[in-house]
Amino acid sequence: MTTTTPSKLERILAAGHFAVTSECGPPRSADPEVVAHKAQMLADFVDAINVTDNQTAVVRQCSLASCIRIKQLGLEPVLQMVTRDRNRIALQSDLLGAASFGIHNVLCLTGDHQSFGDHPNAANVFDLDSTQLIQTVKMMRDECKLLSGFEMKDCPKMFIGAAENPFADPFEIRVSRLAKKVAAGAQFIQTQCIYNMEKFKKWMQGVVDRGLDGKVAVLAGLTPMKSVGMAKYMKSRVPGMDVPDDIIKRLAGVPKDKVAEEGIKICVEQIQELKEVKGVRGFHIMAIEWEEKVPEIVKAAGLYPRPQV
Amino acid sequence: MIIAKPKPIEEIIETTKEFKKILVAGCDGCVTVCEAGGMKEAQIVGSALRIYFKQQGMDVKVDEISLTRQCDRPYVAQLEEKLKDYDAVVSMACGAGVQFLAEAFKDKPILPGVNTCFIGVTEAKGEWTERCQACGECILATTGGICPIARCSKRMSNGPCGGSANGKCEVNKEIACGWHLIYERLKELGQLDRFERPTSPKNWNTSRDGGPRKVVKEVSQL
Amino acid sequence: MNYPTNVKIVKLPCSGRVDVIHLMKAIEEGADGVFVAGCLEGDCHYQVGNLRAKKRVAYVRGLLEKIGIGGERVAMYNLSAGQGPRFAEIAREMTEKIRKLGPSPLRGAGNQPSPGPKTEVAA
Numbered sequence: 001m002t003t004t005t006p007s008k009l010e011r012i013l014a015a016g017h018f019a020v021t022s023e024c025g026p027p028r029s030a031d032p033e034v035v036a037h038k039a040q041m042l043a044d045f046v047d048a049i050n051v052t053d054n055q056t057a058v059v060r061q062c063s064l065a066s067c068i069r070i071k072q073l074g075l076e077p078v079l080q081m082v083t084r085d086r087n088r089i090a091l092q093s094d095l096l097g098a099a100s101f102g103i104h105n106v107l108c109l110t111g112d113h114q115s116f117g118d119h120p121n122a123a124n125v126f127d128l129d130s131t132q133l134i135q136t137v138k139m140m141r142d143e144c145k146l147l148s149g150f151e152m153k154d155c156p157k158m159f160i161g162a163a164e165n166p167f168a169d170p171f172e173i174r175v176s177r178l179a180k181k182v183a184a185g186a187q188f189i190q191t192q193c194i195y196n197m198e199k200f201k202k203w204m205q206g207v208v209d210r211g212l213d214g215k216v217a218v219l220a221g222l223t224p225m226k227s228v229g230m231a232k233y234m235k236s237r238v239p240g241m242d243v244p245d246d247i248i249k250r251l252a253g254v255p256k257d258k259v260a261e262e263g264i265k266i267c268v269e270q271i272q273e274l275k276e277v278k279g280v281r282g283f284h285i286m287a288i289e290w291e292e293k294v295p296e297i298v299k300a301a302g303l304y305p306r307p308q309v
Numbered sequence: 310m311i312i313a314k315p316k317p318i319e320e321i322i323e324t325t326k327e328f329k330k331i332l333v334a335g336c337d338g339c340v341t342v343c344e345a346g347g348m349k350e351a352q353i354v355g356s357a358l359r360i361y362f363k364q365q366g367m368d369v370k371v372d373e374i375s376l377t378r379q380c381d382r383p384y385v386a387q388l389e390e391k392l393k394d395y396d397a398v399v400s401m402a403c404g405a406g407v408q409f410l411a412e413a414f415k416d417k418p419i420l421p422g423v424n425t426c427f428i429g430v431t432e433a434k435g436e437w438t439e440r441c442q443a444c445g446e447c448i449l450a451t452t453g454g455i456c457p458i459a460r461c462s463k464r465m466s467n468g469p470c471g472g473s474a475n476g477k478c479e480v481n482k483e484i485a486c487g488w489h490l491i492y493e494r495l496k497e498l499g500q501l502d503r504f505e506r507p508t509s510p511k512n513w514n515t516s517r518d519g520g521p522r523k524v525v526k527e528v529s530q531l
Numbered sequence: 532m533n534y535p536t537n538v539k540i541v542k543l544p545c546s547g548r549v550d551v552i553h554l555m556k557a558i559e560e561g562a563d564g565v566f567v568a569g570c571l572e573g574d575c576h577y578q579v580g581n582l583r584a585k586k587r588v589a590y591v592r593g594l595l596e597k598i599g600i601g602g603e604r605v606a607m608y609n610l611s612a613g614q615g616p617r618f619a620e621i622a623r624e625m626t627e628k629i630r631k632l633g634p635s636p637l638r639g640a641g642n643q644p645s646p647g648p649k650t651e652v653a654a
Contacts, residue, residue: 318594319597322598349550352555353551353552353555353594356555356556356559357555357594359559360559360595360598361599363559363636364598
């Protein structure tokens with residue numbers, strides 16, 4: 001498999017290795033140390049680090065700034081971009097800015113509605129949706145043109161990613177949604193975090209049946225459970241989340257001081273199981289506010305050391 | 310039609326309390342159908358204002374009238390003579406009507422009596438829901454007659470997003486996921502292939518984003 | 532059946548015929564109190580007329596609160612046509628309540644009471 005960009009993530013996947021990515025939530029302040037600290041903790045254990053873009057519509061240090069910082073530390077960032085807050089002018093502008101700093105991975109998202117965040121009275125943008133953002137990035141890279149048709153001299157070389165949620169409704173369209181994003185130009189996918197393995201496998205089967213596994217690299221999303229409370233919260237309060245009762249039962253079945261450890265165990269077991277699922281090309285470990293556990297998970301899952309490409 | 314909602318009476322009182330001769334002008338158009346600003350509602354506002362002023366011991370004249378429409382000059386002109394007797398008007402028409410009155414009667418404060426909300430339909434008695442965002446470039450032929458701009462909270466052209474659950478929108482469980490509806494309709498129509506084609510970025514120039522709009526029908530112009 | 536003479540009755544075929552504006556006008560014209568007497572819930576000859584009346588009474592109470600005059604002068608009661616003594620009881624109860632509230636502020640504010648009966652609407 002050849003590569004289309006200087007992206008290290010793309011090279012790892014092209015070489016046939018399982019890719020490992022994780023994410024970094026920037027702080028709700030101007031503090032320059034938080035992102036640097038989190039990134040350095042993840043450094044040896046992942047191939048690329050995502051930075052979320054005002055996730056759940058809560059104002060945080062912008063993804064672009066954090067990605068630049070990560071790049072300057074010699075690490076590989078994945079710029080997450082939502083279309084909720086910026087129109088096509090700003091999005092293309094930010095992509096040019098990112099590329100100028102050598103950032104070569106972008107995850108194209110529509111974004112959670114602003115009513116989830118701390119500024120529910122804000123106007124939203126949604127000039128483009130995630131699929132159209134994918135088309136835009138592809139056009140900028142392959143045709144060296146902006147959406148207006150303007151020809152650029154120095155084109156951004158972006159490895160294009162998108163998200164997919166196999167657990168959202170209607171289930172029957174979740175494979176065709178992926179097909180649509182791939183048709184638009186998506187090259188890698190990071191999924192919503194998985195707890196319902198059966199449903200995920202069913203989705204992957206659909207993906208493989210359509211021949212999409214040859215066109216796009218699916219990175220399975222995982223989030224280790226810290227507590228029974230967290231599991232219950234995610235089950236009932238987070239849209240698009242599917243947490244089977246067995247998981248909650250298993251966590252509730254161990255002593256309280258062992259729950260976090262059990263959560264990590266479940267995560268590692270999931271990785272081992274997913275390694276065997278056709279079409280799964282890597283893992284996106286989202287340990288929100290628990291980034292320090294990622295090294296342990298990566299090691300226990302047999303994914304350390306990371307290959308050098 | 311245009312759907313509006315009566316303004317809280319406290320707000321109307323606040324904007325009218327400095328005047329001595331107030332006319333409450335209803336509209337027989339859309340706001341009558343959505344029970345926000347027709348003659349009935351104008352009478353209620355008129356009565357409410359009179360009760361307020363009487364209680365305050367203020368001697369204020371409040372009368373009601375309803376116009377066929379407030380968005381056509383010949384109807385608006387009917388008020389000209391009558392307005393000589395008033396020093397302010399509470400217009401119960403939609404925002405367009407309020408503004409048209411203000412343009413016609415520059416020396417009279419024209420105050421809004423309703424909040425204009427959206428273009429929509431009567432879902433059931435006493436309930437109105439949004440259907441159209443007036444984007445200026447209708448794509449309903451491609452989406453099974455269901456509008457993703459008006460009915461998807463993120464106005465996605467390639468929906469649904471990952472927050473669609475049980476056919477409902479992540480923003481509010483009472484709102485149907487517009488794209489779920491579109492998907493089901495395209496399935497019924499045997500047009501699911503449309504669902505798989507990525508749509509290019511929309512031209513928002515014809516919507517509010519392009520600035521205040523105008524439609525001209527030359528054959529009708531004098 | 533004996534009920535206080537200050538109660539003036541307006542007869543309607545159904546309490547559902549009472550609209551918001553009628554209640555507003557009654558207060559506006561200086562009525563000290565207005566009550567709607569409708570059939571027992573579930574017994575409306577026209578199905579849900581009394582439920583419509585209930586909603587409208589509640590709406591007017593709310594509106595009068597917001598205007599600043601208070602909504603207690605408007606009330607809804609349910610009884611059957613055969614309950615003469617109950618009607619008298621309601622009339623006395625309402626009269627007592629209104630007496631405690633005092634005359635309508637719209638009369639006490641230096642305005643002349645409107646000519647004609649200070650009607651209280653019943654169905």
